[in-house]
Amino acid sequence: MTEQAIYRRFQQSARIHADSIAIRSESGDLTFAGLETASREVGRGLMALGVARGDRVAIWGVNSAPWVVAALGIQAAGATLVPIGTRLRGREAEGILVDSGARVLLCDRRFGEFDYVDAILARDVPALERIVVLDAPGDENESTRVIGLDSLRAIGTQIEDAALDARIAEATGDDIVDIIFTSGTTGKPKGVPMTSAQSLIACEAQREELTRFTPSDVFAVTYPFAHNAGYRAGWQVSVLYGVRILPVSTFDPGDLLRLIEREKVTFLPTAPPVAQGIIDHPDRPHTDLSSVRIVATGGTTIPVRQVDELRAAFGPGTQVQTGYGLTETAGSVTSTMPDDPSEVVAKTVGRALSMLEVKIVGPDHVELQVGEVGEIAVRGPQVLKGYYNNPEATAAAFTADGFFLTGDAGSVDAHGNFSITDRIKDMYLVGGFNCYPAEIEGMMQGMPGVGKVAVIGVDDARLGQVGRAFIVRQPGATLTEEQVIAWCRSEMANYKVPRSVRFLDALPLNATGKVAKVELRAMD
CATH class of the missing domain: 3.40.50.980 (Rossmann fold)
Known part of the structure; x- marks a missing residue:
């Protein structure tokens, strides 16, 4: 380009x-x-x-x-x-x-x-x-x-x-074309400026390595246009490559099913709760979903069963993929591949995109070995050069050799597949042991009766912090706090076991479908 x-x-x-439909609404x-x-x-x-x-x-x-x-x-x-x-x-x-x-x-x-x-x-x-x-x-x-x-x-x-x-x-390519402010779920939002050239590089990578868009594609853009996933990786890449977009402003699974069938949607990004809503909807077995090439899901822990259910629901012609990206990288950093098994799609975020260098580093910013948990660091042409009018945050965000520190904890396996363990800031210490909520959530997702789960650290006089689980029960389940804690004691190390459980009708979500843990922390 x-x-x-x-x-x-x-x-x-x-x-x-010129005469093709760019937007249908x-x-x-x-x-x-x-x-x-x-x-x-x-x-x-x-x-x-x-x-x-x-x-x-x-x-x-x-x-x-x-x-x-x-x-x-x-x-x-x-x-x-x-x-x-x-x-x-x-x-x-x-x-x-x-x-x-x-x-x-x-x-x-x-x-x-x-x-x-x-x-x-x-x-x-x-x-x-x-x-x-x-x-x-x-x-x-x-x-x-x-x-x-x-x-x-x-x-x-x-x-x-x-x-x-x-x-x-x-x-020119050096012009700042947008400043997207980070969500602020862990603090005051920071502005992320991107140049025209960086945006085009990110869009080209999105098309070449993830979506493989052609002008025959129809993209139901479910992520908000104000966020990178709905903006640069949503409508912007579409208008650059002749793809028809369908702006979606609500997440009703029934509406999405009707939209897919009526408009012959080929690319559908969904957050895991929306994907589950589509799977469970009574109209789904009677809806023609054969047009869909790719269902992209991510943002939170994904059970293996959900990947299998999505593949069964949409049929053998549909690829289910997940990935990892940030506002600061103008889009995707990693992605799973079409032939990856369900375990890889559910438990990893795939491999690094070709133009990016991604590694796991320790507190001293030295690269860690395969399997070791540390902070994910990334370097490449579309990574931000610095936060907008925020030199302090910029200085803290980069290693001496120019890698951006994502704030996400993770590891990489021998095949180059990255796993997101949690946000570094979401990690909590129980008696000196590191606890990563996403790891605990992934295990608890396998407990009978658990529909959705989120874990946070709360203060404890003896241990410093302990885990608290927020659970949405599966329909008809009658789980109690005692049953949940007993199951966890049988399945995980003692320091990982949540010491308290709160049951909710729904987990609070932010605009991109991620659990809003700042709201959970505000609950008693």
Whole structure:
């Protein structure tokens, strides 16, 4: 791939696939040619508002066609996209807007009962000059600075096409095209800037080594557009390679089944809880799932039985794969392969992608041996160069030889398959012994009656910390705390045994389907 400016690369794709459908959504179809035209209108509108190259412009809303149009428009104008997670609320969004210095926010009016516009107007964001509503008319009130998307397009008529073309031509591979803020599940979110060149490298790797996309593919993008999995590895790689995307903003298994059959979906990313919902849904045996080439699942511990059940549910023509990636690496770091057995798919995250160096290091950053647990470190062309305006975090994140320290504990086997043991910060010490929650969760997943489980460390006067398990029972199960602890004592080392159990109707999840352990820690 020789083109290093991402919007110009999109324009090449739009010319090749002009009449093909780029986005199909409830609001209708948008061809690649139509997507380019719509994004140019947004780009001209932003320029008319005074947005300059390198200015930050944020998007806050659910997966939709206007989200993609807005993002491409931001890139056409030479600005830097700052996505904000759908589930974040006013105070959290304020922090991202302030930290990034965003001048314009494009957002939905509301999602359910939550009003995005009112939430921001109630906060103090000095740099924010305009709010553009994507899915409803704006207030058109100068005092509130809120306008609608149609008004932005109308303002854009003040800018000649030639002026936008000149702005697009100025773009280089070194331009910062986006800053995605980390989820903040373990602390204050940090901004991760990516250049145009890095983003293109990550998209090409995603296509060549993971998805093997062709223009005949139909991608149901279930992960939020504001997160790397739904953005760079979702809609962005799709528009660069002529793939049709279906924006998905809810995770109802029945809706997904109907979508797969109606639209002939070929690529389906799911979090394990959603995958289980599809497997268990009563409509699944009567739904034609034969179009699906790949089901990608990951983000939490995956039972071997779930991999087997997915393969049985979708049929022999469907590959089930899992992998490991980070915001800081612009996407995937490892992936399982199509011919990997269920044990490998469930218990590992596969092998490193070809352009990346991945190793396991100890506290002294020296590489460990096969099978030893340490911190996963990665180096490669699409790994971030440093956190946005955060030199302290940047200095702490890299080894002397330039490897990024992921904060994830893991190991690698003799075949090069990596396993994620846990977050380094989630590890807890019981009487001096290291306990990795993911390892304990994986064992407890095999206990009869356990549907889902999450483990955290809690303070203990005698041992320093001990484990606490949060369990969602399987339907009809009557597990008690005593039964769970007794089973664990028979199956694992004593220091790994949770000392207390809490039963929940559902585990709290963040936007990417991972268990929100910060919420578990807040529970009594």
